[in-house]
Amino acid sequence: MIEVKDLHKSFGGAHILKGISTTFEKGKTSLVIGQSGSGKTVFLKCLLGLFSPEEGTISYDGKIYSELSGDQKSDLRAEMGMVFQGSALFDSMTILENVMFPLRMFTKQSKSEMQERANFVLKRVNLAEDDHNKFPSEASGGMQKRVAIARAIVNKPNYLFCDEPNSGLDPKTAMVIDNLIQEITEEYNITTIINSHDMNSVMEIGQKIVFLKDGLKEWEGSRDNVFKTDNEAVTDFVYSSELFKKVRQMYLEERV
Secondary structure (H helix, E strand, C coil): CEEEEEEEEEECCEEEEEEEEEEECCCCEEEEECCCCCCHHHHHHHHCCCCCCCEEEEEECCEEHHHCCHHHHHHHHCCEEEECCCCCCCCCCCHHHHHHHHHHHHCCCCHHHHHHHHHHHHHHCCCCHHHCCCCHHHCCHHHHHHHHHHHHHCCCCCEEEEECCCCCCCHHHHHHHHHHHHHHHHHHCCEEEEECCCHHHHHHHCCEEEEEECCEEEEEECHHHHHHCCCHHHHHHHCCCHHHHHHHHHHHHHCC
């Protein structure tokens, strides 16, 4: 579990995060949503330990990050997996070598042990063995996302962070990636936090949703709560398309 209490972060004279408090539970996919400039990226970087907030605390299963020593912070970072928006694979490495990279960084495993673990997680994300020795440039966008997920979980993280994991994907592939992230979250009991603007993801895997607006936590709830809320800021954001307006109307009519 990750617990955030009264988080504040500023840059220069700009107050970006304005007292955010929330919790993210193990084994659940939590989505952070909001318009550009709402503070989503800064919030995620604070959770990753890349930014230090001026006020407030972030606790990882009871360990307050700001109170840890340098070595303890390094150990905690080794428990984190990250899926970047553009996958961020190393072009000069094969798919297998990309997935082995965190093991080289954070473990003392032998080469054969690292290869065995990397092959295991690549199989878990449904990537054919024939593809393991390809380079990222030879892989489709969907394949690259699978590789990025495999790399993020290869070191058996307790916390998984995803920044716009569906960016650049067609709707069908995006749904496959969403479902894969949720399956892995539940299977390995990971605390998963996803920054997203994709409303399909919200409705598909949003077990918890945190909506940020102007650096504040405007609203939080589940995907079912999204249909029920009368918070105007949330409904304006989520139901900006006619499709989702119709979906919400159908949902409400079924419960009359």
